[in-house]
Amino acid sequence: MLSATSVRSGLALPLASMRPAEKTIVVTFGGGARDEETFAEEGQENIPNLLEKLLPQGTFFPQVRNAGILGHYVATASIVTGVYERFNNFVAQPPPNPTLFEYFRRELRRPLDDAWVIAPSNGFQKIGCSSNSAFGARFGAGVILPKRLLNAARGSLPRQGDQLQYLLQDNYEMPEYEVKSSSQEREMHLDTLESTLRLSVDDFVKRARTVDSADELSLFITRRLMDQHAPSLMMLTLHDMDVAHSGAYSLYIDAIRRADRLCVELWQAVQTHPEYKDRTAVYFMPDFGRDADDDPAGNGFQHHRTGSDMARTTWLLAMGPHIRQNVVVERPIESIDLVPTIGKHLGFDTKTPGRYIEELR
Amino acid sequence: MKPDQLQPENFRDYSPVARAFTVQNLALLRRLPLSICPSFLVQISDLDTCFPRERILLQNQCAALEAMQPGELDSLLAPIRAITLPPDISAMNWVKAPELFVERLSEVLWSSGQINAFHQASRTLFAAIPDPADGKERLLLIALGRGADLSRRSLLKKLARRGLRLEALQTNTAAQQMIGVLRQRSERTKEDYGHWYIDGGEKWMAPAQQGKSSLIETSYTELAPLRDHLLQRMQDILQQKKSGAELMRSALASTGPSALDSDKLSSDPVLQRFYTELFTKGSGTQVFSTSFVQWSGRELTRRAKPSTLLLRYAPRQRYRSLNEMIEKPLADALDPESSLIDGEMGAFYNWIEMNWISAPGKLTTLVWAEGSQRAVLIGPGTQPNTISHQRVTVLEALAFAQGS
Numbered sequence: 001m002l003s004a005t006s007v008r009s010g011l012a013l014p015l016a017s018m019r020p021a022e023k024t025i026v027v028t029f030g031g032g033a034r035d036e037e038t039f040a041e042e043g044q045e046n047i048p049n050l051l052e053k054l055l056p057q058g059t060f061f062p063q064v065r066n067a068g069i070l071g072h073y074v075a076t077a078s079i080v081t082g083v084y085e086r087f088n089n090f091v092a093q094p095p096p097n098p099t100l101f102e103y104f105r106r107e108l109r110r111p112l113d114d115a116w117v118i119a120p121s122n123g124f125q126k127i128g129c130s131s132n133s134a135f136g137a138r139f140g141a142g143v144i145l146p147k148r149l150l151n152a153a154r155g156s157l158p159r160q161g162d163q164l165q166y167l168l169q170d171n172y173e174m175p176e177y178e179v180k181s182s183s184q185e186r187e188m189h190l191d192t193l194e195s196t197l198r199l200s201v202d203d204f205v206k207r208a209r210t211v212d213s214a215d216e217l218s219l220f221i222t223r224r225l226m227d228q229h230a231p232s233l234m235m236l237t238l239h240d241m242d243v244a245h246s247g248a249y250s251l252y253i254d255a256i257r258r259a260d261r262l263c264v265e266l267w268q269a270v271q272t273h274p275e276y277k278d279r280t281a282v283y284f285m286p287d288f289g290r291d292a293d294d295d296p297a298g299n300g301f302q303h304h305r306t307g308s309d310m311a312r313t314t315w316l317l318a319m320g321p322h323i324r325q326n327v328v329v330e331r332p333i334e335s336i337d338l339v340p341t342i343g344k345h346l347g348f349d350t351k352t353p354g355r356y357i358e359e360l361r
Numbered sequence: 362m363k364p365d366q367l368q369p370e371n372f373r374d375y376s377p378v379a380r381a382f383t384v385q386n387l388a389l390l391r392r393l394p395l396s397i398c399p400s401f402l403v404q405i406s407d408l409d410t411c412f413p414r415e416r417i418l419l420q421n422q423c424a425a426l427e428a429m430q431p432g433e434l435d436s437l438l439a440p441i442r443a444i445t446l447p448p449d450i451s452a453m454n455w456v457k458a459p460e461l462f463v464e465r466l467s468e469v470l471w472s473s474g475q476i477n478a479f480h481q482a483s484r485t486l487f488a489a490i491p492d493p494a495d496g497k498e499r500l501l502l503i504a505l506g507r508g509a510d511l512s513r514r515s516l517l518k519k520l521a522r523r524g525l526r527l528e529a530l531q532t533n534t535a536a537q538q539m540i541g542v543l544r545q546r547s548e549r550t551k552e553d554y555g556h557w558y559i560d561g562g563e564k565w566m567a568p569a570q571q572g573k574s575s576l577i578e579t580s581y582t583e584l585a586p587l588r589d590h591l592l593q594r595m596q597d598i599l600q601q602k603k604s605g606a607e608l609m610r611s612a613l614a615s616t617g618p619s620a621l622d623s624d625k626l627s628s629d630p631v632l633q634r635f636y637t638e639l640f641t642k643g644s645g646t647q648v649f650s651t652s653f654v655q656w657s658g659r660e661l662t663r664r665a666k667p668s669t670l671l672l673r674y675a676p677r678q679r680y681r682s683l684n685e686m687i688e689k690p691l692a693d694a695l696d697p698e699s700s701l702i703d704g705e706m707g708a709f710y711n712w713i714e715m716n717w718i719s720a721p722g723k724l725t726t727l728v729w730a731e732g733s734q735r736a737v738l739i740g741p742g743t744q745p746n747t748i749s750h751q752r753v754t755v756l757e758a759l760a761f762a763q764g765s
Contacts, residue, residue: 067474068474069471069472070471071471084474086472086473086474087472088468088472243680245644245645246644246645246648246649246652246683247643247644247645247646247649247651247652247655247656247703247707248645248649248651248652248677248680248699248703249702249703249705249706249707250698250699250700250702250703251680251699253702293709293710293713294713296663296717297480299656299659299710300706300710301706302644302645303644306480307471307476307477307480
């Protein structure tokens, strides 16, 4: 992990001169990345942008514990509800507890298009709102699954077909499957692509041809949303690195390096966008780690099945106008602490078990 | 049913070997909590197709638990007994289908937040069982990197930190000498399932003469018919688009050797099961030869505990979407550079795993970047993080590592 000398501290602006962020973007790595391949000394070569460009501008927590179920959908749902959810990871379903998006829209009376989730993985279409009767779809976030959009687009443009198949890659443990839609979700479908993003199906497919991975396509959609609706609350889930389940270390590392590049591209997009510049907090956090090399119960980086400390421990990098720069906080926090912290910054109480992260005050 | 209600007739559907084992250990099985008793039955029910070392280990574990003072065993089992299970899982027919119970148990433990407590309690229980000393001299030989650029300074860095980096290995005799050592050891010490050669592509050598050695050799190419069968099954599941990972994993795990015609590859039921499970229980082995080699090494180490293991990582197919790789594997569109990176990590894991089963100072490892003069040597005679530019053959290097 980072040494004391690797990060300068104390360059923070006086707190009094800061104002709370008005917009919030949460970026999760829904694939699990270990310290070994990221912030540990050996992994730092994979994340030059996070390390050299972003970390000096933010507050970094190297010990974030996820005490819940280590499956990507349920873990991401736990991050957005602030409660360790206990449902079956492999069945797409709305979380039972209210999401950050619902608190945000209900408590602040925000409009429909002010909260969005962009997630590449199949099964995430129900993450925008909970099944809680006091909240639910009427307060939920719009959900865009770019891979599902692209799959539908391929169907409508038969001759452009299979050359885009590589972008539809789901991880080895989550093959593509059909999820029943319901009225209790707010997934954006192909027929509203043009009206929502001002993007024709043809242009969307053309754009897809120019990117290398599903995560890049997700970033493109995120930027398009920023331009068209400038939502106040967004969550982007990067998922390429979950290819680790195939056992190919090279692909896992490639995906981490890509995520590193996309993180800085997103931050640069925020800082050059008139609606977002200097008024946006961005939180980068993998949902959890992966198994340790020397744990006989696992197979190293390939999976996250042991529940060991390495699989449960990840990190958080927070950036924004109210967040101190170039600070490393060694105190352990939990992944469910993010929701109450964002809630407090934005001005609503989330009534969740996580603790407010004082260092992000 | 609860474990303390077990009767010999409950096992009438088990194979004769498994049935005899359960009857012999019935008193112990009755004392185990429901959350671990089926795990024992999973192993017992497969006894007739397991490796000899697995059978010995299971016998030792049962004997050691049986021999414990009642107070000692009860106190070790208390944390496992404290795991609470929902009624539906308790009602399962866990004697007939213990593997289904174990699968469901895993879900329950995760969703109820008891997984770490269960792991800890299980570790404590098995740590209390004396490990029979195994003083075997083990040899791990690995070749990797064929077709890739092998010149980078950091090549094999994780292993090099633990041993001697060789920069002038004699290339033209390396493969021949590795095979020679393997054959020699398998002829000198005949041991059932004790000497192995697994290749990620076409094998390096002609098959050994029948009966002359106890060497078992196979390759990704040789196992292609079995793999093709399985890929077809995976394709069928993907086309249904009804469910995701769970259906895929359960369907693969329940696919037995006969369903994949594994008898056409070997007449030995132990090998039929081993080869089948490499693909039905491995992840990525079906599409990437590098994952196949790493997983084969891991499973052999865990199950057969071999004395000699030669693993050769070959270039895997180029990465495409999962569906494409399952529907149309490409043997001619290879990615040697990425395969080298996969192989380096795989070799590191193979070394860790062989270390787990070897007594201190009893493992010698040589990892060769195939076709180059570069290798890493780890053994009782080497020092961590050292380098040698001296010209050596594989045989000389191994003798040095073994301290002779």
